[in-house]
Amino acid sequence: MAGVSGCIKYSMFIFNFLFWLCGILILALAIWVRVSNDSQEILNSGDTSINPDVAVNILIAVGAIIMILGFLGCCGAIKESRCMLLLFFIGLLLILLLQVVAGILGATFKSQYEHILNETLYENVKYLSSTDDNAKAFQQALAEFQEEFKCCGLVSGAADWGGNFQQFSKSCECPEVPDDACTTYKGKYVYKQPCISFLKDLVAKHIIVIIGIAFGLAVVETLGLVFSMVLYCQIGNK
Template sequence: MAGVSRCMKYSMFIFNFFFWVICGCIILGFSIWIRVSSTEQVNACSHTSTIVYAGVNLLIAVGAIIMILGFLGCCGAAKESRCMLMLFFIALLLILILQITGGVLGAVYKPQVEEAFNRTLSTSVNALQSTTGEYTEYQEAFQKLERKEKCCGLLDGPQDWGKNFNKPSSKICQCELEKPSSDLCIKYGDRYIYKRPCGEVIVQQIKDNLIIIMGIAFGLAVVEILGLVFSMSLYCQIGKK
């Protein structure tokens, strides 16, 4: 043990166990929860699912990788293996670089992403207006979303449904409240319909998920930097034995 600080060694071990194994489990579990909890929105807006869940899928992968790295770091510290510690350091550094790169690219290409998202919404509107029967399943799923979120259409309310809105016995966008509130419902033709477009609901959900993802990513970056410092310090101390 000459030349190797017990404090550094066990700090590295404890750091990896609590912050990587446990943190990895939390990130993985929470990301899967976000992914699964919004299944209905994905089904109703299948055209936008790639955009909505790209960040969540990335977090699932990161959580799994963190668990593996945590195991590698714990073993490297316990066995005083320079090889394991260097692998841990390199992998952690690559993840940090990828996170920073992803953040920069997201900021730089934000207008293009928003434009692509708007085009995707327009495509979804065309699916709502279709009368060929090709998108029947999608339309039914979207009506479930409307009832759940108390919204109507994607961008322009009932106009997004085209001729489908006026079909006999159609209950599209119909406000199902016993006493329709002016905050939620408006009079349209011979019935009350929900006032808010579902596009606003989808955008808000994306923003909420992005805030969570950004918060986790920022906290993760801080922990990663600490991991880099711990692993390299221990690596150097072992080399001086």
């Protein structure tokens, strides 16, 4: 009877150890976004029916599932357990299929996602000029965002701040020597670019990177499926 290939066995272990680490990173990032005060104020201040927390919760679930699958793959390879390897294969196959479906849906409904982003940001504009105490946290979060990413307002620039502009103008102000990215508003040099434009430009610049990462994950997952099934068959033939 054929034995188990040590190369396949330890390659499977290393692959799943890295897979497990990826799960930890995804889970940690999703939890950080979930508990971050700034991100929560930006995402949850609108009155739209779309709850952005759903995407974060899905990432938390995905990270946890990847960790579990990585653990099953590592143990299945070291202990030569066909049961664990089969569970790993089925779980990884389901993730790959869901990833393909998500990619198809993402391409199909891209315009709807853009509409949701626009709707959320346009809805939040009213909070910038509001004097309501409930809007203060959102205003402070956006002020920090503006200062970090050199944008001003959400949709129409500094004018979005209305009567609150003077209070939060510092986060919109350009350096002492203004450049072409700046304009004058109420006697102050402020950034021309509204934050909605910054967000759209950011997505456009990184869409190729996102597609590349997704494709890379699909290749890695396919290799994981091949390794696990080869090892599964070799253990059965011992």
